[in-house]
Amino acid sequence: MFKFLKTDPAKKAKKYIDKALIEIEEGYPEYASVEYEKAARCFLEIEQTDFAVKYFREAAYCALEKNNHTRCSEMKVAAAECLLQEGRYDEAGGLYSESSDHLHREKKSKESNRSLGVAIAGYLSARNFSTAINLMRKAEKRLQETSSKKDPIYVLAELCVKILCEGIDIPSDQFENAAKDIRPSSFEKPLFDFLIASTRLAIQTEIVLDWAGAKQKEVNVKEPIEIELRYKCPVEVHIIDHRLTLSNSVIMIKEPEYTLSPSKEESWLLEFKPVLSGEGSIGPFTVTLEGDKVLVNKHTNTLNFQIAKAPSNLQLEVSPERVSCNLGDEAILQVNVLNVGDGPAENIETKIELSDGLELSLGNEAKLIHFLGSGEKVHIQIFVRAVGQGEELVTIKAMDGRTGQEVVKTSMVRVG
Numbered sequence: 001m002f003k004f005l006k007t008d009p010a011k012k013a014k015k016y017i018d019k020a021l022i023e024i025e026e027g028y029p030e031y032a033s034v035e036y037e038k039a040a041r042c043f044l045e046i047e048q049t050d051f052a053v054k055y056f057r058e059a060a061y062c063a064l065e066k067n068n069h070t071r072c073s074e075m076k077v078a079a080a081e082c083l084l085q086e087g088r089y090d091e092a093g094g095l096y097s098e099s100s101d102h103l104h105r106e107k108k109s110k111e112s113n114r115s116l117g118v119a120i121a122g123y124l125s126a127r128n129f130s131t132a133i134n135l136m137r138k139a140e141k142r143l144q145e146t147s148s149k150k151d152p153i154y155v156l157a158e159l160c161v162k163i164l165c166e167g168i169d170i171p172s173d174q175f176e177n178a179a180k181d182i183r184p185s186s187f188e189k190p191l192f193d194f195l196i197a198s199t200r201l202a203i204q205t206e207i208v209l210d211w212a213g214a215k216q217k218e219v220n221v222k223e224p225i226e227i228e229l230r231y232k233c234p235v236e237v238h239i240i241d242h243r244l245t246l247s248n249s250v251i252m253i254k255e256p257e258y259t260l261s262p263s264k265e266e267s268w269l270l271e272f273k274p275v276l277s278g279e280g281s282i283g284p285f286t287v288t289l290e291g292d293k294v295l296v297n298k299h300t301n302t303l304n305f306q307i308a309k310a311p312s313n314l315q316l317e318v319s320p321e322r323v324s325c326n327l328g329d330e331a332i333l334q335v336n337v338l339n340v341g342d343g344p345a346e347n348i349e350t351k352i353e354l355s356d357g358l359e360l361s362l363g364n365e366a367k368l369i370h371f372l373g374s375g376e377k378v379h380i381q382i383f384v385r386a387v388g389q390g391e392e393l394v395t396i397k398a399m400d401g402r403t404g405q406e407v408v409k410t411s412m413v414r415v416g
Contacts, residue, residue: 093118279304334381
């Protein structure tokens with residue numbers, strides 16, 4: 001009876017490694033590459049992933065010694081697939097990106113595009129958005145140079161970048177069609193299952209800015225306005241970052257504290273103040289929502305409105321309010337036209353009305369003040385002569401040409 005003993009994979013791997021070192025010393029790196037690959041697969045049998053990755057990479061470097069970029073790419077993909085099995089998507093993305101560079105050097109454009117698509121998917125799943133965006137720009141440049149067609153995996157990765165990183169609204173049908181077209185390997189399938197599920201949740205997430213109350217097309221300058229921010233997501237998320245775009249005519253005067261506890265829906269009240277008249281806008285509000293199953297940047301809508309000028313508020317001051325003079329004498333009244341409102345007054349018409357026993361001794365009955373800013377005043381002197389005895393009246397009127405507001409003051413002249 002014969003007993004067959006299976007050789008220990010770790011011992012077999014050591015033999016392959018020793019043989020590879022000999023091949024390198026003798027100047028045959030291409031043979032060493034094969035031995036390192038055998039060693040890596042032995043380590044895979046006993047689930048020593050880090051050693052498997054190490055020797056797949058050694059196999060890639062040896063292939064590169066002979067400028068065999070295709071084999072180098074294959075070995076790096078094999079190392080990346082080991083990492084994918086453990087959910088180490090960020091590291092796997094780096095290896096797929098290197099693989100894409102080797103294939104691009106060999107002018108295998110479509111294969112290079114596919115590897116770059118998997119790399120982007122890896123970085124997105126690892127929530128490394130900045131690297132995913134940079135790789136997308138790199139891919140776009142290569143596509144322009146080669147004019148090759150996009151691989152379905154790259155097409156899906158491109159949509160995911162737009163949805164997750166840039167907050168662009170992509171129709172659900174377009175995304176689902178792209179998801180159906182991909183053909184990932186068995187190692188890549190868990191990565192894409194996770195990414196597709198996460199992006200679906202992102203598509204279903206809603207975030208909006210709305211008026212807290214009735215919708216307004218016009219608001220008054222310097223009068224606070226309240227805006228509601230709310231989101232709704234199929235799973236529990238919370239805001240981890242935010243950025244708001246405002247026109248120069250609007251400032252925020254009250255921002256809430258965003259809760260860290262995850263929730264499927266939440267809302268906050270934001271308070272703003274228009275500071276300049278004209279056109280105003282609030283938004284878009286860019287937020288980053290994070291949960292166990294999703295991380296997404298989303299943009300709200302933009303609220304546009306007109307900002308009316310602040311109202312003016314005219315007041316008249318007349319001094320003295322009572323004065324005495326003799327028949328034929330002259331009386332002088334001091335008048336101040338004040339604007340105590342928040343906005344300017346324009347084209348102010350002032351009129352002087354006299355009772356029958358008085359007449360103007362100097363100046364005109366009407367005067368036009370073209371502009372009077374907030375807090376400003378204009379001084380006017382009125383010279384009247386007594387032509388009749390009794391209690392006579394001097395009436396001063398001022399009307400704001402912008403708002404139509406009219407103010408009236410009267411002073412009494414006693415003629416003895």
